[in-house]
Amino acid sequence: MPVTDITTDAENLTMTVVADFAAPIERVWSAYSDPRQLERFWGPPGWPATFTAWDHSVGGRANYTMNGPRGEASSGSWEFLSIEEPTAFAVLDSFADADGQPLEGFPAQRMSFTFEPTGDGTRMVTMSHFDSIEALEQVVEMGQSEGIRMAMAQLDAVLQDLRDYAQGKGTRTELIDDTHVRITRLVEGPRELVWRAHHEAELMKQWLLGPDGWEMTECVVATAPGDTYRTSWAPVGDTEGQPFGFEGEALLVDAPRRAVTTERMTGMPTETLNDLNLYEEDGATLITLLIEYPDKETRDMILATGMTDGMEASYARLERELLAV
Known part of the structure; x- marks a missing residue:
């Protein structure tokens, strides 16, 4: 600090x-x-x-x-x-x-x-x-x-320089305080395309999959404040695991810079606040996701699931499948 x-x-x-x-x-x-x-x-x-x-x-x-x-x-x-x-x-x-x-x-x-x-x-x-x-x-x-x-x-x-700050460092998770976490990832690609990849269903289905062996089975996108969204995933073939999903509401949409949504696992009451910010410099985009948890226990429980590793797999796929085209 x-x-x-x-x-x-x-x-x-x-x-x-x-x-x-x-x-x-x-x-x-x-x-x-x-x-x-x-x-x-x-x-x-x-x-x-x-x-x-x-x-x-x-x-x-x-x-x-x-x-x-x-x-x-x-x-x-x-x-x-x-x-x-x-x-x-x-x-x-x-x-x-x-x-x-x-x-x-x-x-x-x-x-x-x-x-x-x-x-x-x-x-x-x-x-x-x-x-x-x-x-x-x-x-x-x-x-x-x-x-x-x-x-x-x-x-x-x-x-x-943005690349000096973040290039090659993968997905980084920083604990800001007991209820706030900041996640950053630099991707090689323009902000407009990175925004679309987060807000167009057909693009999201190509990269937002976590580890290999999963597919997105449902994708309803929120494009304006007050809209609700739903995303669901299921294992493919011999991959172990149970289907799951998330849902929430868009609170703020400022394309292509910032989007704030609530998020909860489908069927569960615990809710987080997700604040996505995109910043572009010299053809690269820094993705910053600020997550607010209801308490420290929830924060630690969710981070212990390997969330950061799953996000890194998705971001690597984003660069490989969409931004490198």
């Missing part, structure tokens, strides 16, 4: 975050001065940001909205107070309405970002300054510390 320390100082009304990155200072600065790069990490997992305005100059403003998996939205704005490329900048960060106007009753904070080279890359120190102890306590209660920690954990993927 890039974040090495988070300190709250009630006497001086500050919160300080220290993070170390294995990238030169110019590369880290670029990630913070380009809204398209910021959108990939500004916001905790499941709450990606979209910057709708960007004036990167002293006195300029940037507006953004973080979109939750169930359609929630939380907006904010930055007013740039100082910019000293590539070592520092400061903003006034405010909770905002959909038009970027500050919300009354919510604390604003002055945030200073400083970057300095280290032997292994760059150290970033972010200090938030508050007007009162009540404002500091309010953002702490709202989970800002943990939100920053999780957001910074996404920056490594932004700072590296």
